[in-house]
Amino acid sequence: AQSVAQPEDQVNVAEGNPLTVKCTYSVSGNPYLFWYVQYPNRGLQFLLKYITGDNLVKGSYGFEAEFNKSQTSFHLKKPSALVSDSALYFCAVSPDISNFGNEKLTFGTGTRLTIIP
Amino acid sequence: DVKVTQSSRYLVKRTGEKVFLECVQDMDHENMFWYRQDPGLGLRLIYFSYDVKMKEKGDIPEGYSVSREKKERFSLILESASTNQTSMYLCASSLFTAGGVDTQYFGPGTRLTVL
Numbered sequence: 070a071q072s073v074a075q076p077e078d079q080v081n082v083a084e085g086n087p088l089t090v091k092c093t094y095s096v097s098g099n100p101y102l103f104w105y106v107q108y109p110n111r112g113l114q115f116l117l118k119y120i121t122g123d124n125l126v127k128g129s130y131g132f133e134a135e136f137n138k139s140q141t142s143f144h145l146k147k148p149s150a151l152v153s154d155s156a157l158y159f160c161a162v163s164p165d166i167s168n169f170g171n172e173k174l175t176f177g178t179g180t181r182l183t184i185i186p
Numbered sequence: 187d188v189k190v191t192q193s194s195r196y197l198v199k200r201t202g203e204k205v206f207l208e209c210v211q212d213m214d215h216e217n218m219f220w221y222r223q224d225p226g227l228g229l230r231l232i233y234f235s236y237d238v239k240m241k242e243k244g245d246i247p248e249g250y251s252v253s254r255e256k257k258e259r260f261s262l263i264l265e266s267a268s269t270n271q272t273s274m275y276l277c278a279s280s281l282f283t284a285g286g287v288d289t290q291y292f293g294p295g296t297r298l299t300v301l
Contacts (some may be wrong), residue, residue: 078226100193101287103289103290105292110294110295111295112190112276112292112293112294112295113276113278113292113295114292115289115290115291118263159228159229161286164282171246173219173231173234173287174231174287174290176221176228176229176230177228178227178228179228
């Protein structure tokens with residue numbers, strides 16, 4: 070069975086500083102990895118995904134994530150945080166083998182990111 | 187842009203009522219999903235569907251059923267609502283991709299309160 074861990078419920082970062090939101094995963098075979106963001110009273114918005122290829126993935130709003138197979142991690146990063154980045158962030162994983170009944174993502178419990186002006 | 191809409195943003199129902207949550211997507215996606223979101227628990231998959239009239243149980247299907255009569259519409263049904271079903275319900279859709287999971291696109295959510 071696949072699983073995702075987001076070890077920090079809350080991350081506070083000063084505006085302008087770099088930010089990291091951590092994610093580790095467990096899955097059979099190679100992973101498909103995703104990051105989503107949720108603003109207050111909204112649905113989830115797709116940020117970026119790793120399928121294969123370059124370990125550094127660039128996504129929306131200046132975010133990027135680094136896939137590290139040996140550490141089974143997929144941390145979300147941004148070089149300079151904005152107040153508008155304050156939101157709830159979810160990491161998700163799926164194995165790369167598709168068959169009926171396996172078309173699904175497993176989500177982490179979320180990390181609330183607060184950017185302090 | 188993909189658009190996923192849900193019939194209500196907020197819903198208040200009484201214990202024992204039958205509740206219908208509707209979801210519509212406009213991008214001809216094969217896959218549709220229903221999740222519930224609870225603080226500290228993240229998103230948990232209730233049911234998903236990979237084709238019209240097809241459905242698969244997710245991780246927490248108890249107390250729920252679904253219907254997919256048309257490709258663009260996926261309904262979640264609470265046969266007899268209970269207070270522990272008070273939650274945020276999120277619908278999502280994605281293309282079918284052989285070999286893995288494609289990006290899921292989410293609706294705005296329905297916050298259901300069962301009194």
